Amino acid sequence: MDQVDTRGKIVAAASYLFQTKGYAGTGLNEILRESGAPKGSLYYYFPGGKEALALAAIEQASHTMQAKVRQNLALAAEPVAAIRQVLADMIQALQNDGQLLTLSLSMLALETCHSSEPLRQACARSFREMAAIYTAKLAAGGYPPARAAEGGQLLQATIEGAIILSLTQKDTAPLQLLQSQLPDLLKPRNWQADSASGPD
Amino acid sequence: MDQVDTRGKIVAAASYLFQTKGYAGTGLNEILRESGAPKGSLYYYFPGGKEALALAAIEQASHTMQAKVRQNLALAAEPVAAIRQVLADMIQALQNDGQLLTLSLSMLALETCHSSEPLRQACARSFREMAAIYTAKLAAGGYPPARAAEGGQLLQATIEGAIILSLTQKDTAPLQLLQSQLPDLLKPRNWQADSASGPD
């Protein structure tokens, strides 16, 4: 096998499988079959074993996801319109069999948050970086810094939740609902009393 | 072992372990150790095996979570205040080692949405029922029916996402941010143009 590619192929296969089948649900032999790499190479490149491989996979998945989100955000200058592009891409991914899971690290994060500190931290970092991309887009759209930061994080949470619901329900409705609710979600804070407002 | 309890003990152990360690990450032998039940009983009560047990576990987890959310929602009549109680309970759970995962089925849902149709459907049903509880609370607080339905679903998504981020980051900040953003999230729709608003 081409040496330039072996490590990369292993990481690519791991990235895909960990995202779509989970950490515990993916065996190393399956990664090897998917990548075509020999078992010796896996431990040669990742002496730390499965966990070390997962760290590399999280890194790669993060970069891929972040590049995709940046690309979609660049399709419009106005934040709401741009984030709608991101969501439209996710809706498309749900309709392409099984691809939506490649846009999230939630499963891996949930599986490992109590069982592997290095993996928990890697996922946390990935989430922070993604939230920062949303934050930057809001800031570039004129949101005040503090509001942009809050919006970025709230977006992160809501998008991850909508992905889970869409996958579970096998329905784009949660992502579509989020698209329609974006203006409220991102509306700047301009209320004074926040507990007794209820509906107007 | 007391026959009245055996099945229940197996389901309780399964419910806890599936929620905290995931479906693939939990072995049947571990459930047996946790419950004290003999292996023969597991297959006696669940001839369908692991998947059948998981269906019962999802049912039980759902009921437990729904009861808890209803209890918390009942602490205040006004929806925002009530939902803040729910979130406060979650924040408390995060601070009690490992308990927050018992308030979510997201991990199990993600793991099984492509690999088991019965389990996907059971999780989907659980999510729908939970969203309906939120919806009912909003409606009882005076939200128009359509708005209450949207709010319930958006809440569902955002809460699940905030749970994941809080667990991954080992920090209550995402749940706390959601608490503070609730009025905006649930604000009724009163805008006309939704794409060029940006910040005021």
Next chain:
DNA sequence: TATTATCTAGACCGGTTGCTATAACCAGGA
């Protein structure tokens, strides 16, 4: 007491898991 249904208990099975160990292969450089 015998029968029957329910439930318990645990040995066993083939397969998979992550990892170890070791030898062989291969390309590049002296």
Next chain:
DNA sequence: TCCTGGTTATAGCAACCGGTCTAGATAATA
């Protein structure tokens, strides 16, 4: 050509996986 380091290849390991099977225990009933 020989040497060396990087890489490949594969056998083997203990443990675990979900599930099967069978006998025994128990309680209720005729």
